[in-house]
Amino acid sequence: MANQREIILSGIRPTGRLHFGNYFGAIQHFVRLQEQGHGCYYFIADYHALTTISERTDFYRQTIDMLRTYVACGLDPNKSVIYRQSDLPCTAELTLLLGMITNIGFLERGTTYKDKLNKLEETAGTEGNPLSYGLMGYPVLMAADILIVRADKVPVGDDQRQHVEMAMDIAQRFNYRFGQTLKVPAAVSREALRLPGLDGSAKMGKSDHNTLDLLDDPASVLRKLKGVQTSTEPLPLETDSDDPDIVIPLMPASVGILYRLLSLLAPNEVYLDFLGKYRRCERFYGTLKTTLAQYVSAFNAPIIERFNDPANNEESVRTFLRENAERVTPVALETVEACRAAMGIGHSLYRA
Ligand code: TYM
Secondary structure (H helix, E strand, O other): OOOOOOEEEEEEOOOOOOEHHHHHHHHHHHHHHHHOOOEEEEEEOHHHHHHHOOOOOOHHHHHHHHHHHHHHOOOOOOOOEEEEHHHOOHHHHHHHHHHOOOOHHHHHOOHHHHHHHHHHHHOOOOOOOOOOHHHHOHHHHHHHHHHHOOOOEOOOOHHHHHHHHHHHHHHHHHHHHHOOOOOOOOOOOOOOOOOOOOOOOOOOOHHHOOOOEOOOOHHHHHHHHHOOOOOOOOOOOOOOOOOHHHHHHHOOHHHHHHHHHHHHHOOHHHHHHHHHHHHOOOOOHHHHHHHHHHHHHHHHHHHHHHHOOOOOOHHHHHHHHHHHHHHHHHHHHHHHHHHHHHHOOOOOOOOO
16 A cells, blocks of 8 residues: 555547557556555546547547557556546547646647647648647646546656646646635656657657557567667767666667666566677677567556456446546546635536
């Protein structure tokens, strides 16, 4: 049991299959915090998935499959409240209320928004979704997710750090204007991870097609790892340290991802053995990839097995979604009602 029981909240967009970035950046912490006995709320952010939509996408199916993967990774709907964002529609109401005190200039400084804007300018606005009101409001919706359950901590990867800071900021602004109403969550831990992509780019991400997925079978794992670009010469490691955080950034980026995965999945002596080979500039990338592929597939095997367990089916997911939406709704409505009252429109009359 945890020393002090905290409220934990986090979510993942249903953009496809879960990858190793999602797992090591977020899900492993979800499971750890759940097992420590904290009050955990984990959801699938299906409203957020709509912020970049340009044609109908079967987010319902993707949500069900991601929830089956949550369960396969060890998340337990009896220990954590696991739900779908759109089953808690009062989140949209809180988003609206928080939007009233959020400046456009503040949202324009959001890095996700700026990246999308830059990409759109590069393609002269001819592709994808034009920057929508919904996309710009992404951090406000995310703030509502966090603030609605009065979260103390938000376990996320390093890429979501700014969004959590924006939620802290919005809560502080609300409390300053209308009196102490919202719980301000803690900032994201300094150790939060950002796993690079298999192409050596800074971040593994679904839309960049550079992911290693939790449901990849051994053949796909081997194919993906063999495809990692390793023709570059080893760069000299100007350090005696073996610490992955120190040595890996000194390697060519695409080689670094192999070592990062090895450090996460293999016993330390295996990682150190390959680090030695790197230092001695031996010819070893072939064996590094096949060894790593074995560790990745061994990691994936029980997840794939639990994903395919007949008991982990659509019906069981729908049942716990219904039950858990009922558990989170009263907590969420209390926050929305408190914000309505604080802003002066008063409590909802039909919900009373
Ligand atoms: P999303 O769906 O992009 O990612 C889900 C989680 O996985 C982490 N992650 C990574 N961590 C390390 N390295 C990577 N390469 C990597 N790729 C993804 C993300 O940091 C995240 O923790 N906006 C959120 C979803 C969201 C949310 C929230 C999260 C909506 N509302 C409220 C927390 C609280 C998102 O798009 O995550």
